[in-house]
Amino acid sequence: xxxxDFIQQASAGTALVTLGSLGLxxxxxxxxxxxxxxxxxxxxxxxxxxxxxxxxxxxxxxxxARRASLIESIRNENPNTLLLDAGDIxxxxxxxxxxxxELEFKLMSKLKYDAATLxxxxxxxxxxxxxxxxxxxKFQFVSANYDxxxxxxxxxxxxxxxxxxxxxxxxxxxxxIELNGLVDPxxxxxxxxxxxxxxxxDMSRILKKEAQCDLIICLSHLGYNYRNEPNKIxxxxxxxxxxxxxxxxxxxxxxxxxxPTVVKNVEGINMLVNQVGCYGINLGKIDFYFDxxxxxxxxxxxxxx
Amino acid sequence: xxLTHLIxxxxxxxxxxxxxxxxxxxxxxxxxxxxxxxxxVDPEIESYIKPFRNHIQKDLxxxxxxxxxxxxxxxxxxxxxxGNFMADAVYSEANPVFKSRTGKNIDMVLLNHGGIxxxxxKGHVTKRTAYEIMPFENSIxxxxxxSNQIDSLVNYLCRKKKAHPxxxxxxxxxxxxxxxxxxxxxxxxxxxxxxxxxxxxxxYNGGDNxxxxxxxxxxxxxxxxxRNALIDNFKKIDTINPVIDDRFVQIK
Numbered sequence: 001x002x003x004x005d006f007i008q009q010a011s012a013g014t015a016l017v018t019l020g021s022l023g024l025x026x027x028x029x030x031x032x033x034x035x036x037x038x039x040x041x042x043x044x045x046x047x048x049x050x051x052x053x054x055x056x057x058x059x060x061x062x063x064x065a066r067r068a069s070l071i072e073s074i075r076n077e078n079p080n081t082l083l084l085d086a087g088d089i090x091x092x093x094x095x096x097x098x099x100x101x102e103l104e105f106k107l108m109s110k111l112k113y114d115a116a117t118l119x120x121x122x123x124x125x126x127x128x129x130x131x132x133x134x135x136x137x138k139f140q141f142v143s144a145n146y147d148x149x150x151x152x153x154x155x156x157x158x159x160x161x162x163x164x165x166x167x168x169x170x171x172x173x174x175x176x177i178e179l180n181g182l183v184d185p186x187x188x189x190x191x192x193x194x195x196x197x198x199x200x201x202d203m204s205r206i207l208k209k210e211a212q213c214d215l216i217i218c219l220s221h222l223g224y225n226y227r228n229e230p231n232k233i234x235x236x237x238x239x240x241x242x243x244x245x246x247x248x249x250x251x252x253x254x255x256x257x258x259x260p261t262v263v264k265n266v267e268g269i270n271m272l273v274n275q276v277g278c279y280g281i282n283l284g285k286i287d288f289y290f291d292x293x294x295x296x297x298x299x300x301x302x303x304x305x
Numbered sequence: 306x307x308l309t310h311l312i313x314x315x316x317x318x319x320x321x322x323x324x325x326x327x328x329x330x331x332x333x334x335x336x337x338x339x340x341x342x343x344x345x346v347d348p349e350i351e352s353y354i355k356p357f358r359n360h361i362q363k364d365l366x367x368x369x370x371x372x373x374x375x376x377x378x379x380x381x382x383x384x385x386x387x388g389n390f391m392a393d394a395v396y397s398e399a400n401p402v403f404k405s406r407t408g409k410n411i412d413m414v415l416l417n418h419g420g421i422x423x424x425x426x427k428g429h430v431t432k433r434t435a436y437e438i439m440p441f442e443n444s445i446x447x448x449x450x451x452s453n454q455i456d457s458l459v460n461y462l463c464r465k466k467k468a469h470p471x472x473x474x475x476x477x478x479x480x481x482x483x484x485x486x487x488x489x490x491x492x493x494x495x496x497x498x499x500x501x502x503x504x505x506x507x508x509y510n511g512g513d514n515x516x517x518x519x520x521x522x523x524x525x526x527x528x529x530x531x532r533n534a535l536i537d538n539f540k541k542i543d544t545i546n547p548v549i550d551d552r553f554v555q556i557k
Contacts, residue, residue: 033331034328048354048357048358049354049358050340050342060341060342061339061340061341061342062340063340063346064350064354065346065347065348065350065351065354066340066341066342066344066345066346066347067340067344068347068349068350069344069345069346069347070338070340070344072347091442094361094365094436095357095361098357098360098361098364099357103354103357106353107350107353107354110349110350110353111350124442168328184506184526186526186528214327214328214329214330215330246330246333257337258337259335259336259337260335272333272335274335276337280340281339281340282337282338282339282340283337283338283340284335284336284337284338285335285336285337285338286333286334286335286336287333287334287335288330288332288333289330289331289332289333289334290328290329290330290331291328291329291331291332292327292328292329293327293328293329301329301330301331301332301333302331302332302333303332303333303335304332304333304334304335305333305334305335305336
C-alpha cells in the first residue's frame with residue numbers, strides 16, 4: 001500500500017518533471033555555478049556624513065551617500081547580493097542626538113539593508129528609544145540570544161531570517177554581547193542575555209538540518225577577540241566552538257581587518273570571521289561561489305582572501 | 306508493473322538524482338572596500354540627508370551665550386576657569402533635578418580634568434561649543450558617600466595635584482602637599498554625615514582610577530548628560546566669565 005501511494009504521488013508530480021526534463025542533459029547542466037555576494041558594515045555609529053579633510057587618518061573617508069553608490073554598482077554586477085550590519089548603528093554624531101536614530105534607519109532602508117543585529121549602543125536611548133525608531137527600519141533585526149519576551153521589543157526581532165537568492169537558501173542569525181556591565185540596566189530593562197555558543201549551536205542545527213540552508217551567516221556583536229580576557233566570548237571563540245557556520249560578521253571591537261580571518265570550526269572545517277572597523281569607512285564584500293559538490297577541488301573549498 | 310509506472314519511476318529517480326546535485330560553496334573570495342572620495346555620491350541619498358544636516362547645523366550654531374575670554378584647561382594649577390565653570394554648571398543644573406526626585410541636595414561635584422575635551426573660545430557660545438567641550442555621552446550620577454570615602458576622594462585630589470573640576474568643595478594644601486583644610490559647602494567634614502556627590506558615570510565606574518565611588522550607600526542615575534547640562538546652563542546665562550579661584554589651592 002505504501003509503495004502504491006508513493007507511486008501515485010510521484011505521478012502527480014509528473015507533469016512538472018516531464019516539462020522540465022525534455023532534455024535530461026540540460027537539466028543537469030542547469031546546476032552550474034552560482035554566486036552570492038555578502039556586503040557588510042558594523043559600528044557605523046551614526047556616521048552619516050563623510051569625515052572632513054582634517055579628520056586625521058579617517059580624513060575624507062566614509063559617508064552614506066558614497067556607500068550607496070558603491071552598493072548599487074555591486075548589486076548591478078550581482079543581483080544576488082545581501083547587505084548586512086552587525087550592530088552599533090546608533091550613537092556617535094549629532095544625527096543621533098537630534099533624531100534618535102531615525103535617519104540612520106531610514107537611510108539603511110533606502111540602501112536596502114536586508115538584516116542587522118543589535119549592538120550595545122543601540123540601547124543608548126533605552127529599549128523604548130530603540131522601539132520608537134523601528135517604524136523607520138524596513139529591514140529585519142535578527143537576535144537569537146537576547147530574550148526580549150518581557151520587553152517592548154518582544155516579537156520585533158527574529159532569531160534568524162532565511163533569504164532565498166538564485167534558488168539558494170541563506171540563513172542569517174544574530175548574536176549580541178552581554179549587556180550587563182556595558183549598558184545601564186534601566187536602558188535594556190528585562191532583556192535577557194543567553195549564552196552565545198549554545199544559541200549558535202541551536203541556530204546552525206535549525207538552519208542546516210531543518211531549513212536546509214546552503215549558507216549560514218552569523219551577525220555578531222560579541223567583538224573580534226579579547227587578548228587580555230581569555231575567558232571572554234568573542235567571534236574567534238564562537239567560530240572555533242561551533243559548526244556549519246560559513247561566516248561570522250562581527251562588530252563591537254572596531255577591528256580593522258584588512259582581510260577576513262580563516263578559522264577552523266569545531267569539526268576542523270575552515271570558515272571566515274570578518275569585521276570592517278567602524279564609522280562606515282569600509283564595506284566588507286565576500287563572494288561565495290556555489291557549484292555541485294563533485295566539482296569541489298580535492299582540498300575542499302578554496303578560500304581566497 | 307505497468308510500463309507507464311516504470312517511466313514515472315525513471316523520471317522520479319532522475320528527479321532524486323537532481324536533488325542530490327546540491328550546490329556547495331567551492332570558492333570564497335573576501336575583500337575590504339574603502340569608502341573614499343573617489344566614489345560617486347548618490348544624489349538621491351545626499352538630497353535626502355541635506356534637510357536633516359541643515360537643521361542640525363543651524364541648531365548647533367545658534368548663539369546661546371557670550372564668552373568674555375578664551376578658557377583652556379591648561380590655564381591654572383589646581384583649578385581652572387573652564388573646569389570651575391563646568392563643575393558649577395553641573396551643580397546648578399543637576400541639583401534641582403536631584404532635589405525634585407529625592408528631596409535632598411547635592412553636596413559637591415567632582416568631574417575629571419581629562420573630560421574637558423576642548424577650549425571654551427571667546428565670543429559666541431553655541432551648542433556646538435558644548436559638543437566640542439563634551440563630545441562623550443557621559444551622564445550625571447549622584448553617589449551617596451560616607452565621610453571616610455570623602456577622605457579618600459580628597460586624598461586622591463591631593464595626591465594627583467591635578468585640576469580636576471570641583472564645585473562646593475574647598476581644598477587647601479600646604480607646600481608639602483599636606484591637607485590644611487577641607488570644606489564642603491563651607492563646613493568641615495562631619496564623620497556621621499552622608500554626602501551626595503555628583504559626578505559622571507565614567508568616573509563612578511572607576512575611570513581615572515577614582516576607586517572611591519564604588520563602595521557607596523546609594524547611586525542616583527539622573528539620566529542627564531553632562532553636555533545637556535552645559536547647554537541648559539548656556540541658555541540661562543548671557544555672559545560666561547569664569548575665574549580661577551581659591552577652591553583648590555596650595556599655600557606656600
